[in-house]
Amino acid sequence: GAVVSQHPSWVICKSGTSVKIECRSLDFQATTMFWYRQFPKQSLMLMATSNEGSKATYEQGVEKDKFLINHASLTLSTLTVTSAHPEDSSFYICSARDYPPRGLETQYFGPGTRLLVL
C-alpha cells in the first residue's frame, strides 16, 4: 500500500526556535496533504490542509504565522513551527490522499513527529 513518511520522528528544541517537519508521499503523488496535531490521550485535530502550489487552508483557531505550511511539490509538504513554545509540544501527524486510477481513494497517515519544546 501507499506510504507516507515524516521526518524527523522526534525533535527536542529550545523555546523560541523554529522547527521544520517534512511529510512525503513515497509512492504516489498527493495534491492535498493534511496536518493534524494530537495532545496526549486526546483525539486528532486537523490543523490545516496543504495544497500543492497554493496556500494552505487553516482550520479555525490555528495561527497561520505560527504554523507555516509549504507544499512545493506533489510529494512533499512541510510544517514549520515558528518561535516554538512549550505549549506547542505535541504529536504532529500528516496524511495524504491517494487517488489510484482504478482503486479506492484512501487517506494514509505518516508515522508522526513528536515535538518537545523546552
Add this chain to the structure above:
Amino acid sequence: ELKVEQNPLFLSMQEGKNYTIYCNYSTTSDRLYWYRQDPGKSLESLFVLLSNGAVKQEGRLMASLDTKARLSTLHITAAVHDLSATYFCAVDITQKLVFGQGTRLTINP
C-alpha cells in the same frame, strides 16, 4: 459544526468476550473510517465504509455503517490481548476527516 462521538471512551474487557464500539456523527457523510492507534504510534487504517449498510470484517473486527442513523459500529469478537489499543472513527467531510474522541480498549487475560 460536525460532531463525531464515540461510545464508550474507555473499555476494559476480558479475553474471549464480545463488545461493540459506537460512533455517532451529526451530519451527512458518505465515507467513514476506522483507525487503530497503539501508544506512541500513528494511525493504522482498519476499515473504510462507503455506503449505507456496508459491512466489513477483518479477523476479530467487524465494522458497519448506517448512514440514515448516522451510526457506525466496530464489533470485537472473542477479544484477544493483541487488540488492546485506541480505536478512532473518522467521518469524511469534503475530504477532511473529523475524528471521534477515541475509545481506549484494554483487554485483560
